Amino acid sequence: MRIGPEEPCVPGFLSAYPSLAVQLPGAALPWLRRSRDEALERFAALGLPTTRDEDWKYTSVAAIARRTFGVDAVADVPGNARTVVLHHAIEGTHRMVFVDGRFVPGLSQPMPLPATLPEGARIGSLAQALDTWTEDAEAFFAAADEAADGFAALNSVFWSDGAWIDLAAGVALEAPVHLLFVTTRGDIANFPRNLIRAGDGASATVIEHHVGPDGASYLSDTLTRIVLGRGARIAHTKLQQEGRRSFHLANVSAEQGRDSAFLSHALAFGGQLSRAAITTRLGAEGCDAKLAGLYVGSGRQHIDHHTCIDHASPRGTSRELYKGVLDEAARAVFNGRVIVRPDAQRTDALQSNRNLLLSEEAEVDTKPQLEIWADDVKCAHGATVGQLDADQLHYLRARGIGESDARALLIRAFAADALAGIEHGPLRARLESLLPGALPEAM
Amino acid sequence: MGKRPVQLDELISQEYRHGFYTPMDVDAVPRGLSEDVIRVISAKKQEPAFMLEWRLKAFRHWLTMTEPHWATVRHPAIDYQDIVYYSAPRGKADGPKSLAEVDPELLRTYEKLGVPLQERELLAGVAVDAVFDSVSVATTFKDKLASLGIVFCSFSEAVQSHPELVQQYLGSVVPYTDNFFAALNSAVFSDGSFCYIPPGVRCPMELSTYFRINARNTGQFERTLIIADRGAYVSYLEGCTAPMRDENQLHAAVVELIALEGAQIKYSTVQNWYPGDKEGKGGIYNFVTKRGDCREANSKISWTQVETGSAITWKYPSVILRGDNSVGEFHSVALTNHWQQADTGTKMIHLGRNTRSTILSKGISAGHGSNAYRGLVKVAKSAVGARNYTQCDSLLLGDRCAAHTFPYIEVKNPTARVEHEASTSRIGEDQLFYCQSRGISAEDAVSLIVSGFCKEVFKQLPMEFAVEAQKLLGVSLEGSIG
Numbered sequence: 001m002r003i004g005p006e007e008p009c010v011p012g013f014l015s016a017y018p019s020l021a022v023q024l025p026g027a028a029l030p031w032l033r034r035s036r037d038e039a040l041e042r043f044a045a046l047g048l049p050t051t052r053d054e055d056w057k058y059t060s061v062a063a064i065a066r067r068t069f070g071v072d073a074v075a076d077v078p079g080n081a082r083t084v085v086l087h088h089a090i091e092g093t094h095r096m097v098f099v100d101g102r103f104v105p106g107l108s109q110p111m112p113l114p115a116t117l118p119e120g121a122r123i124g125s126l127a128q129a130l131d132t133w134t135e136d137a138e139a140f141f142a143a144a145d146e147a148a149d150g151f152a153a154l155n156s157v158f159w160s161d162g163a164w165i166d167l168a169a170g171v172a173l174e175a176p177v178h179l180l181f182v183t184t185r186g187d188i189a190n191f192p193r194n195l196i197r198a199g200d201g202a203s204a205t206v207i208e209h210h211v212g213p214d215g216a217s218y219l220s221d222t223l224t225r226i227v228l229g230r231g232a233r234i235a236h237t238k239l240q241q242e243g244r245r246s247f248h249l250a251n252v253s254a255e256q257g258r259d260s261a262f263l264s265h266a267l268a269f270g271g272q273l274s275r276a277a278i279t280t281r282l283g284a285e286g287c288d289a290k291l292a293g294l295y296v297g298s299g300r301q302h303i304d305h306h307t308c309i310d311h312a313s314p315r316g317t318s319r320e321l322y323k324g325v326l327d328e329a330a331r332a333v334f335n336g337r338v339i340v341r342p343d344a345q346r347t348d349a350l351q352s353n354r355n356l357l358l359s360e361e362a363e364v365d366t367k368p369q370l371e372i373w374a375d376d377v378k379c380a381h382g383a384t385v386g387q388l389d390a391d392q393l394h395y396l397r398a399r400g401i402g403e404s405d406a407r408a409l410l411i412r413a414f415a416a417d418a419l420a421g422i423e424h425g426p427l428r429a430r431l432e433s434l435l436p437g438a439l440p441e442a443m
Numbered sequence: 444m445g446k447r448p449v450q451l452d453e454l455i456s457q458e459y460r461h462g463f464y465t466p467m468d469v470d471a472v473p474r475g476l477s478e479d480v481i482r483v484i485s486a487k488k489q490e491p492a493f494m495l496e497w498r499l500k501a502f503r504h505w506l507t508m509t510e511p512h513w514a515t516v517r518h519p520a521i522d523y524q525d526i527v528y529y530s531a532p533r534g535k536a537d538g539p540k541s542l543a544e545v546d547p548e549l550l551r552t553y554e555k556l557g558v559p560l561q562e563r564e565l566l567a568g569v570a571v572d573a574v575f576d577s578v579s580v581a582t583t584f585k586d587k588l589a590s591l592g593i594v595f596c597s598f599s600e601a602v603q604s605h606p607e608l609v610q611q612y613l614g615s616v617v618p619y620t621d622n623f624f625a626a627l628n629s630a631v632f633s634d635g636s637f638c639y640i641p642p643g644v645r646c647p648m649e650l651s652t653y654f655r656i657n658a659r660n661t662g663q664f665e666r667t668l669i670i671a672d673r674g675a676y677v678s679y680l681e682g683c684t685a686p687m688r689d690e691n692q693l694h695a696a697v698v699e700l701i702a703l704e705g706a707q708i709k710y711s712t713v714q715n716w717y718p719g720d721k722e723g724k725g726g727i728y729n730f731v732t733k734r735g736d737c738r739e740a741n742s743k744i745s746w747t748q749v750e751t752g753s754a755i756t757w758k759y760p761s762v763i764l765r766g767d768n769s770v771g772e773f774h775s776v777a778l779t780n781h782w783q784q785a786d787t788g789t790k791m792i793h794l795g796r797n798t799r800s801t802i803l804s805k806g807i808s809a810g811h812g813s814n815a816y817r818g819l820v821k822v823a824k825s826a827v828g829a830r831n832y833t834q835c836d837s838l839l840l841g842d843r844c845a846a847h848t849f850p851y852i853e854v855k856n857p858t859a860r861v862e863h864e865a866s867t868s869r870i871g872e873d874q875l876f877y878c879q880s881r882g883i884s885a886e887d888a889v890s891l892i893v894s895g896f897c898k899e900v901f902k903q904l905p906m907e908f909a910v911e912a913q914k915l916l917g918v919s920l921e922g923s924i925g
Contacts, residue, residue, distance in 0.1 A: 363855045365851070365853045372839070
């Protein structure tokens with residue numbers, strides 16, 4: 001089942017491409033042009049998913065399919081962008097700012113980046129990277145185009161910019177790289193794409209941050225590809241604070257080399273409809289993957305997380321913890337797959353999803369799933385759905401804490417677990433401060 | 444679905460032809476399925492008009508459906524037009540004449556399970572005249588049950604003697620529109636069991652198809668309907684531990700349970716049909732729809748199953764918790780060895796207030812076996828205070844087997860508490876070493892550990908059944924330990 005040409009969205013994108021193709025980054029590179037053309041064919045064939053697709057059973061994208069989005073290229077950076085950027089800035093990071101899908105060096109800091117970076121670290125805008133590091137880009141793009149749904153294909157067609165982070169062997173970035181994607185207008189579609197590569201033993205922290213105005217309806221369709229070499233370590237934090245009327249569809253996929261460590265945090269606060277697919281493949285022996293997430297919804301928000309941890313090699317370890325807090329008529333979907341391939345002996349995998357429902361109207365659909373094809377493994381998963389514990393509330397109230405403060409305290413405590421693994425102090429503090437805003441009724 | 448007849452569109456668009464039916468030679472219903480075949484089945488069974496209409500509606504609906512493929516099982520396409528949907532009760536000439544003609548492998552299994560001699564003949568399908576103890580046992584039981592007002596008979600008998608009960612309850616839990624195999628079953632089911640427990644009656648014995656002598660040859664499309672009226676209690680056993688000789692490859696049974704106010708139904712299954720040989724050739728496809736309806740307050744339905752047979756097992760005994768304070772339970776042991784595949788689990792649909800459900804599933808995979816737990820726990824907006832606890836454990840024996848867990852949890856009420864836990868591991872080297880250092884052979888040690896793993900489920904089975912089930916596990920696992 002698919003949503004095809006009968007809804008306006010799909011033909012809208014298909015017809016926008018021919019005239020836009022020449023303006024997109026890398027239009028002069030034949031291989032890239034071919035890659036975009038092929039992705040367009042894939043998108044035409046795939047269309048948008050429907051709830052008849054098992055992976056989209058609980059998330060309907062009909063609201064996206066019913067309308068069209070502008071993909072027209074360059075527009076001026078609005079004057080208030082600087083205020084927005086400063087509001088969302090995170091202390092102690094290298095900052096790269098993208099406005100409506102395009103890199104804006106003037107808002108990034110400190111710039112030029114290379115001056116403040118260790119040798120062997122190449123960080124820049126993807127569009128510019130195509131000119132400077134062309135020969136490396138091709139192979140990397142081929143790998144990023146594997147994802148199979150319509151939204152990933154659409155990103156491959158229209159991606160306009162994003163970050164290129166390439167670390168040579170042994171390079172360790174001390175300060176996190178903060179990628180801030182700002183949408184300023186309604187009725188447009190953004191297609192950011194980030195490629196992150198860590199050579200053997202290299203390490204970095206990357207914060208992928210999406211923000212937009214609450215009043216505008218727009219589409220963000222993002223794709224991030226991370227490749228880790230032997231013994232490399234990447235901490236990736238995806239912070240989604242899109243506007244309350246927006247659509248956010250994200251793909252993050254990692255490929256892990258031997259003894260590498262991938263630490264992923266996915267935090268969703270905004271958006272009318274948001275979905276993040278986070279995948280990691282433990283492709284060589286001894287990998288470690290930690291996935292954590294927190295989703296907080298109120299109003300009529302719909303928040304979907306699909307994760308997949310693919311143990312393809314022996315002696316891998318994975319830990320996954322996703323937590324959700326839902327108020328008013330918010331709805332959350334969690335689907336966590338853990339696959340242990342036939343030869344991935346001595347795998348140790350733990351997965352947990354916990355949900356807190358605060359109102360009569362809130363809803364959770366969760367599906368943790370284990371697929372195990374090897375015998376010498378230790379795998380467990382768990383899922384819970386419940387409300388605030390009456391005993392705990394009573395305990396706090398008996399000590400003179402008012403009901404609303406007691407509830408807020410318990411909600412904060414519930415969410416804290418999912419944030420505990422975030423190493424950058426200012427980021428963790430920022431995240432904790434976002435809770436009350438995301439739950440206006442409850443906190 | 445596999446191959447569809449060319450005239451299918453023609454059939455779908457066909458009008459209901461009241462009164463028209465082609466008389467067919469009753470003893471030789473041809474292969475394949477059509478409205479005429481259904482009319483013949485219904486006529487042969489001298490069913491009232493409502494039954495025929497129901498079957499035809501089911502058949503017409505079935506034609507509009509496609510075979511589902513979402514389960515984690517693989518099998519060659521099934522040709523539904525290559526099945527004989529009705530055969531008169533098999534003549535005595537069909538089966539082996541004596542035990543001497545029965546497959547010695549089968550006899551050895553009976554030996555190990557300790558099946559009484561006369562029963563071995565029955566199970567192996569030996570065409571003996573049914574003159575052994577259980578006939579008289581069965582008759583005695585029937586008298587006792589009748590004196591309490593309990594109706595326990597074959598489905599065909601119930602259609603004749605209690606048509607009003609059949610009409611009221613048939614399809615009320617599993618409608619013919621439910622799924623592909625349920626629709627097929629509704630159209631062509633040949634027989635099955637029917638049980639009605641009147642208000643306030645506690646059935647004094649375990650009811651079992653085993654005691655119902657006419658349960659033989661009920662065929663591949665079996666239908667069971669059990670109704671426990673207000674405050675009644677019944678414990679029902681299906682199947683038996685000994686492997687049954689059976690020539691039908693596709694089994695698509697439907698079981699419906701209905702519990703009215705304060706009633707309790709306990710349904711236990713031990714399934715050990717032919718699983719195919721060691722290379723995975725042959726074996727039964729067991730595609731079953733089982734569902735219970737806790738229709739009124741304070742009722743309870745409990746499913747216990749031990750699944751060791753069949754090449755493919757595909758079933759989800761479910762409970763609809765409609766009445767307030769009703770309780771659903773599911774206890775399962777599924778074992779797959781050699782090339783067996785099992786995709787099984789349950790659905791707990793919480794609709795009433797303070798409804799509770801417990802799911803305990805134990806999967807054991809050996810050889811190339813593949814075992815999947817697939818379950819749904821759904822808490823509707825109306826289910827205030829609903830509570831569910833789910834535990835799924837998998838045990839892996841061998842490095843080419845597979846164990847999967849697909850739990851679906853849908854919660855629309857904030858007062859609900861739902862917990863799911865699952866774990867997968869293999870038998871610990873340390874456990875094996877402990878047993879072996881105490882003089883227990885590797886094979887016995889594995890059997891011991893497996894028994895321990897399944898203990899919580901076996902506890903739910905009636906006692907004699909539990910003992911048999913334990914032995915059965917040991918036999919089924921033979922050859923899986925290097």
